[in-house]
Amino acid sequence: MIKKCIISFIFLYLVSEPAFAKEMVFLKNQRHPQDIKRDITSKSSAIMSFVNLSKNMVVADVLGGGGFYSELISKKVGPKGKVYLHNNKAWLPFSGKELEARLKDNRLPNVIRYDKEADELSFSDNSLDAIFFVLGFHDLFYVDKGWKIDPKHFLTQLKSALKPGGKLLIVDHSAVAASNKKHAQKLHRIDKNFVIRNLESLGFKLIKQSNMLANKQDTRLTTPFTPQIRRKTDRFVLLFEK
Known part of the structure; x- marks a missing residue:
């Protein structure tokens, strides 16, 4: 009986292993060691499988920084697919060097560097199959010199850009429950249910969620940079759907 349970557990583990993980093994020699190291804490193969992209898709990596996810997306959508790696001017001082290194010598030919301000993203309507918005939703409610975003306008632009049935991935640092946007400014965190309410009010439909990045040891009372x-x-x- 014990042996049977062990075999069943191993089987379940194997069949539930993110499909993209197998693809990432073949990409190892093409990627930077720091990216491979980050795969562990970001569980990027599981994230990619969660969104379930296909070949030839057009995807935007919004406020994508140095392009960690853009590179993975580019491999998934293939040479006939397209990735818009978006940043605004205020974010480039933090991510510009990594961004330039990642795109140097046209090493990711299907990735388009897309520097646009938040109030004028300029995506064509119904042009995107999916949008990745990773660790940036809280920044819609962060205010600083050179950084002030109208959240509703920004999110409405994303919705307009998605094709009917298009997917929007949101990953962000959890704030204390019921704190809404209170900790976006100082702690760079946001309440999950606040995010859901905001997006549902704009017509997005939440189709699934995951606790794959949950950490019960995190008090949610410190910044992510600690x-x-x-x-x-x-x-x-x-994961939302238009």
């Missing part, structure tokens, strides 16, 4: 918790915060993973 050394002890960096890349190990409690994060929520949501």
Whole structure:
């Protein structure tokens, strides 16, 4: 009986292993060691399988920073697919060097560097199959010199850009429950249910969510940049559909 249970457990583990993980094995020699290291804490293969992209899709990586996910998306959608790696001007000082290194010598020919301000993303209507918005939703409610975004306008632009049935992935640092946007400014965190309510009010439909990046050891009372918790915060993973 015990042996049977063990065999069943192994079988379930194998069949539930993210399909993209197998593809990532073949990409290992093409990727930067730091990206491979980040795969562990970001569970990027599981995230990619969660969204379930296909060949030839057109995808935007919004406020995508140095393009960690853009590179993975580019491999998934293939040479006939397209990836818009978006950043605004205020974000480039933090991610510009990584961005330039990633795109140097046209190493990702299907990735388009897309520098646009948040109030004028300029995506064509119904042009995107999916949007990745990873660790950036809280920044819609962050205010600083050179950084002030109208959340409703920004999210409405994303919805307009998605094709009917298009997917929107949201991953962000969890704030204390029921805190809404209170901790977006100082702690760079946001309440999951606040995010869901905001997007549903604009007509997005939540189709699934995952606790794959949950961390019960995270008090949610420190910034994600605290050394002890960096890349190990409690994060929520949501997938919406237009």
